[in-house]
Amino acid sequence: MLRGRAFKFGDSISTDHIIPGRYAHLRSNLPELAKHVLEDADPSFVSKVKKGDFIVAGSNFGLGSSREHAPLVIKMAGVSAILARSVARIFFRNAINLGLPVLICDTDHIDDGDELEVDLAEGTVKDLTNGRELTFGRIPEVMLRILDEGGLISYIQKHGDFKL
Amino acid sequence: MKGKSMGKTLAEKILSAGTGNDARAGDMVIARVDLVFIQDTTGPLTIKQFQASGLKRLANPQRTVVFIDHAAPSPTSTLSNDHLFLRQFAQETGAILSELGSGVCHQLVAESLARPGDIVVGSDSHTVTAGGLGAFATGMGSSDVAVAMGLGKTWFRVPESIRVVVSGDFPKGVGAKDLILHLIGRIGVDGATYKALEFSGAAVAAMSMSQRFTIANMVVEAGAKVGLFPADETTRKYLVAQGRGDDYEPLSPDGDAVYEQTIEINVAELEPTVARPHRMDNTALARELKGTKIQQVFIGTCTNGRLEDLAVAAGILKGKKCHPATRLIIAPASRQVLLEAIKAGYLQTLVEAGATILPAGCGPCLGLHQGVLGDGEACLSTANRNFKGRMGNPEAFVYLASPATAAATAISGEITDPREVL
Numbered sequence: 001m002l003r004g005r006a007f008k009f010g011d012s013i014s015t016d017h018i019i020p021g022r023y024a025h026l027r028s029n030l031p032e033l034a035k036h037v038l039e040d041a042d043p044s045f046v047s048k049v050k051k052g053d054f055i056v057a058g059s060n061f062g063l064g065s066s067r068e069h070a071p072l073v074i075k076m077a078g079v080s081a082i083l084a085r086s087v088a089r090i091f092f093r094n095a096i097n098l099g100l101p102v103l104i105c106d107t108d109h110i111d112d113g114d115e116l117e118v119d120l121a122e123g124t125v126k127d128l129t130n131g132r133e134l135t136f137g138r139i140p141e142v143m144l145r146i147l148d149e150g151g152l153i154s155y156i157q158k159h160g161d162f163k164l
Numbered sequence: 165m166k167g168k169s170m171g172k173t174l175a176e177k178i179l180s181a182g183t184g185n186d187a188r189a190g191d192m193v194i195a196r197v198d199l200v201f202i203q204d205t206t207g208p209l210t211i212k213q214f215q216a217s218g219l220k221r222l223a224n225p226q227r228t229v230v231f232i233d234h235a236a237p238s239p240t241s242t243l244s245n246d247h248l249f250l251r252q253f254a255q256e257t258g259a260i261l262s263e264l265g266s267g268v269c270h271q272l273v274a275e276s277l278a279r280p281g282d283i284v285v286g287s288d289s290h291t292v293t294a295g296g297l298g299a300f301a302t303g304m305g306s307s308d309v310a311v312a313m314g315l316g317k318t319w320f321r322v323p324e325s326i327r328v329v330v331s332g333d334f335p336k337g338v339g340a341k342d343l344i345l346h347l348i349g350r351i352g353v354d355g356a357t358y359k360a361l362e363f364s365g366a367a368v369a370a371m372s373m374s375q376r377f378t379i380a381n382m383v384v385e386a387g388a389k390v391g392l393f394p395a396d397e398t399t400r401k402y403l404v405a406q407g408r409g410d411d412y413e414p415l416s417p418d419g420d421a422v423y424e425q426t427i428e429i430n431v432a433e434l435e436p437t438v439a440r441p442h443r444m445d446n447t448a449l450a451r452e453l454k455g456t457k458i459q460q461v462f463i464g465t466c467t468n469g470r471l472e473d474l475a476v477a478a479g480i481l482k483g484k485k486c487h488p489a490t491r492l493i494i495a496p497a498s499r500q501v502l503l504e505a506i507k508a509g510y511l512q513t514l515v516e517a518g519a520t521i522l523p524a525g526c527g528p529c530l531g532l533h534q535g536v537l538g539d540g541e542a543c544l545s546t547a548n549r550n551f552k553g554r555m556g557n558p559e560a561f562v563y564l565a566s567p568a569t570a571a572a573t574a575i576s577g578e579i580t581d582p583r584e585v586l
Contacts, residue, residue, distance in 0.1 A: 020531060040553040
């Protein structure tokens with residue numbers, strides 16, 4: 001069971017919003033890079049987010065570049081899962097590969113700052129602030145197996161090959 | 165209706181060959197990877213993931229490529245250290261190293277490496293460019309690419325395909341960039357998410373390879389996994405001219421392949437098109453944006469940094485001067501393009517018009533260096549992305565357009581329909 005606050009974002013938050021190209025010189029210094037997470041979408045996010053919190057977004061979250069640094073700095077910020085109406089393809093794979101759950105659900109009725117409780121096994125999100133409960137779509141089986149191992153690299157460390 | 169007797173899309177054909185099984189839209193498959201590459205902004209993390217994975221060796225060093233193109237030459241010591249790390253990795257593993265000045269990874273993959281029917285994985289979203297010659301080429305993140313380097317395979321969900329049937333002749337001043345911007349504007353930045361865009365029709369058959377690469381390059385801007393063109397006589401001639409005629413293999417979808425939908429575009433009806441800030445589907449016609457002042461024009465990138473693009477720009481700028489309030493920056497997509505542009509006299513023409521020529525590479529596209537915008541400035545670029553902050557400053561504005569529109573805009577200092585100067 002995951003519990004935390006919702007940080008609400010709109011539609012089409014790109015990988016350039018999440019971690020702009022102008023910080024590419026920090027990509028081998030991840031703690032410094034992570035200080036700029038989502039800077040161009042909400043400059044105050046990094047100072048407010050706490051371990052366990054959620055990103056709650058509209059459609060097509062994470063569109064753009066293949067940079068795995070995008071979900072990586074989100075994970076480093078302590079975010080326990082991303083909830084979105086839809087998510088871009090490469091970002092989806094990258095997040096799961098890092099062991100960061102991405103849950104597809106109707107996020108319209110979740111407000112910024114709401115307390116959420118997510119049950120990954122049951123597939124439910126409870127908004128403790130407004131009392132609503134929603135369900136999220138199933139993560140594809142292959143990706144669940146990778147997520148269950150904590151990500152692709154730990155999956156390969158354990159299995160040495162795809163056993164999907 | 166799904167059955168083994170049904171025809172296949174290009175994506176299904178290539179992934180069936182790559183798995184040795186009947187791969188159909190929606191199937192999860194593990195496929196052979198024929199070419200895998202990294203570049204200098206995503207490569208260091210890929211190498212770290214590779215080292216952490218416990219995979220000791222590259223599955224195929226001669227088909228694993230390390231490109232130094234995004235921050236090349238390096239603007240900071242930290243990026244120089246990343247380059248050292250990449251060079252060391254290439255030396256230790258036997259991977260091919262493509263040094264700075266060679267060009268943008270996607271252009272070099274197209275010129276020298278990808279073959280029709282190949283499965284290509286790169287740690288860069290514009291890996292889709294090689295779909296222009298019939299390769300199933302797609303971008304992935306560092307973990308996926310690291311595992312593909314070590315295992316020589318990866319998993320895919322076989323995409324459903326959207327068929328884009330293109331007819332008609334391009335009017336003067338209108339080209340491939342206008343077509344792909346029009347398509348993205350029509351279906352939106354998530355209009356093809358998880359899907360393959362498959363191009364066909366009489367106008368596709370008539371297109372040069374350069375035009376096909378421009379279109380394939382930007383399919384990811386509609387969310388697509390891959391953008392596929394048939395491999396035909398034009399593809400064969402291109403590969404022969406590149407000294408690798410043996411790499412040619414004809415490739416076309418089956419007549420009874422199943423598509424999720426069909427989109428028809430008659431290019432004769434298109435006009436010069438521009439994507440406005442800060443999204444690629446925020447399109448308008450160039451003539452509707454007349455009066456929009458532009459401080460920097462950038463011609464280059466994996467989208468439009470090829471010889472044909474420089475030829476179009478030189479044709480418009482010959483004997484003309486850039487507007488005094490507008491800087492023109494040009495980065496050829498590869499050393500081959502640079503050399504051919506020198507030989508053809510295009511660079512002389514462009515420099516005489518006032519252009520600044522950058523080394524072959526990504527240039528200012530991703531906001532790292534070589535043309536970062538100031539607060540409130542607007543750039544009209546032939547690149548593929550215009551997100552807020554893309555060119556290094558969230559207070560700046562990026563418009564995307566064709567090389568023809570870019571050249572016309574450089575002369576007038578405001579967004580200009582190139583038909584006005586042709």
